Amino acid sequence: MMISNTKNADSVTSCGSCSVRAVSFCSAVPHRDLGVLARSRHQIQFRRRETIVREGDAAVSFFNVTAGIVKLYRSLSDGRTQIMGFRFPGELFAIAETSRYGTTAEAVTDVETCRYPRARLKRLTSSFPQLQAKLLQMSYREQVASDDHIFLLGRKTAREKIATFLLRYGREACQGIGGKGRHVNLPMTRTEVADFLGLTTETVSRVLTSLARESIITVGVSRSVGLIDIDSLTRMSGK
Numbered sequence: 001m002m003i004s005n006t007k008n009a010d011s012v013t014s015c016g017s018c019s020v021r022a023v024s025f026c027s028a029v030p031h032r033d034l035g036v037l038a039r040s041r042h043q044i045q046f047r048r049r050e051t052i053v054r055e056g057d058a059a060v061s062f063f064n065v066t067a068g069i070v071k072l073y074r075s076l077s078d079g080r081t082q083i084m085g086f087r088f089p090g091e092l093f094a095i096a097e098t099s100r101y102g103t104t105a106e107a108v109t110d111v112e113t114c115r116y117p118r119a120r121l122k123r124l125t126s127s128f129p130q131l132q133a134k135l136l137q138m139s140y141r142e143q144v145a146s147d148d149h150i151f152l153l154g155r156k157t158a159r160e161k162i163a164t165f166l167l168r169y170g171r172e173a174c175q176g177i178g179g180k181g182r183h184v185n186l187p188m189t190r191t192e193v194a195d196f197l198g199l200t201t202e203t204v205s206r207v208l209t210s211l212a213r214e215s216i217i218t219v220g221v222s223r224s225v226g227l228i229d230i231d232s233l234t235r236m237s238g239k
Helices: 031-039 118-127 129-155 158-174 190-197 201-213 230-236
Strands: 005-007 042-046 051-053 061-067 070-075 081-087 104-107 111-117 183-185 217-219 224-227
Touching: 031 118, 051 061, 061 118, 081 129, 081 190, 111 118, 118 129, 129 158, 158 183, 158 190, 158 201, 158 224, 158 230, 190 201, 201 217
Parallel strands: none
Antiparallel strands: 005 042, 042 111, 051 104, 061 111, 070 081, 070 104, 183 224, 217 224
């Protein structure tokens, strides 16, 4: 595991003023007990494209994203990879059910996280039983998202897949920071979007160009995408 910069809890923004606390698992900890939570984690930053954990490594910690975007992927012995998902601010990753990580986690952008050793998580859930309920709720939500993605891969057309991705990304990217999801920056490469959606890079580029021509979205510089016609995207997504 490559760790770029570990900050002492006293030198950074407190848990009480964290911008994603309301949507994260730690919201289950009462405000009066946030000191216990702060002492249980390390705030760590990762540079863009830096590996955070590797598939197969010992699963010693789990992470909560507080800023930036993380991608999760699995690899085959011949070098082929499959993106399993993305994690946004307020979401968890590297919560392994076994002693080894099942996916590699990589920072898509510059990323800030709170890292919790697994042993401390056990102590936290013992001290705050409501944390267990919150983690279970988040696990259910991830399972629903996984089921939806399997359906997307198996049954949706390229346009439906990309519309679904843009709508979800717009919602997740702005969650917890007061955004409306109308204008988003896509830090993922076209190849990463294609890999995640089971498409080719050429197909992703062609569909985005088509949606822009139809004035449903705008495509600007630095992967900036404006979601102009939300209703059309929603209908196109199959919802």
